[in-house]
Amino acid sequence: MRARGGLAAALAGAALVGGVSGCSGDPETKIVDATAVEHGAALFRDPSIAETSFNHYSCATCHEAIPGEAGGALLPGAPLAGAVNRPQYWGGQEVDLLAAINHCLYYFMTKDLPWTADDEAAQAMYAYLESLPGDGDAAEAVPFTPVYALSPPPPGDPKSGELIHERACGSCHGRAHSGEGRLVARAPALPDQTLDEHPLGEYTEAERLLVFVEKVRHGGFVGYGGQMPPFSLEVLSDEEFGDLLSFYELP
Template sequence: MKTRLVAAGGLFFAIAAAGAACSGETTTETRTAVEHGEVLFGLSQLSPAPGNKLACIDCHDADATHQTGGSLAGATSRPSYWGGSELTLLGAVNHCRYYFMLADTPWTGEEVEARAIYAYLESLPGDGAAAPFSIGSVVDPGPGDAGRGKAVYETACASCHGAKGTGEDAITPTAPVLPDETLAAHPPASYTDAERRLVFIQKTRHGTFLGYGGQMPPFSLEVLSDAELADLLTYMGVP
């Protein structure tokens, strides 16, 4: 059975064309733009890039802990985005699609998917206030507690990197197994312990930016405190 989506005003119709085994019958499911946008919010297909496995909800799940993107409730009413560097919601969405979802071609805003995502975001109640986002001075947070760090890992890291030490259930094969693969890429023969720790700290705070590459978003101090970062590094056994 093949399914395609077509738009008509504020409605989206999923038309399923049955094969010969189904006697050639056609069924039609009607969705509103809001309903369609909510579905798309959880799908990686918002980016056509073959290597992308990320969806909006992976960074913007309002019910999860340590979400790098924060809640999007009221986002359509905000005066600016990305810490004030982007003035339009479309531009902000395209930044996410480019930096984190590997999409090379920006949306124009006329696409069915773009309109549906906007309709869904517009339906989320909120005053439009953006969550605070600050990085601060990137310094070694010192020793922490491994027990607390395990909980931090499970809510901040496991959804993308999978299980510590094995990478089991990682969202994408390109996410390094933590901490093993990152430590192996920075061997003690070439890096001091302080430099190896800094690799983890800088990547956590800056994500894909400042030349670090990959698809990882940055963790602000509001999302992941220095104390939690210290616990996380201790749990992972970073020297």
């Protein structure tokens, strides 16, 4: 909570960011005034905030600012309207908003150094999040239940699974089978490329299935590594996951 207060207080002195470029006699002069809120809104959608070419995600890849704005997408992170008022984050594992954001910058966006409360980007992001309509339910802690056990869900309906692929996986992995339109080059075409990389003979059917279950439920955590976010039970139920695996014809 300490850094959260610090962030808000620091913000009071930083109403304006952006700047004036060029000099006054120059016909090319563009005056760029942006409020902290506008700056934060742009940063929210900008992968370059991680300051590494290794990152392709923006905050908006995984979070809606306002619930519903990403259509029917199943995004791994919670909507962020109301986040400044929540008592805790990451399913109760974090109480500090800036730290909650820094986890994402570090684990998913591979940013080397965390934001501090003095960073202009952190202040602009705070101003933006604070500007979102976030009273009532939006200010409640968001449930987040990671799945540790690696028991595959029961098989489901492949037709529904196709839609789950589009809503939950397609943003990064592109179209099923071909990978067309993928956001991250190293995100494999699902399920084909992952199955090719785990050939039968070297792997059993059960192990190949487990690659999907473990990756989806643990993301880069619990010893797996990589930049994929985990999908909690709230975001992707076992029933939906079963539909998805049946669409992939797994096992």
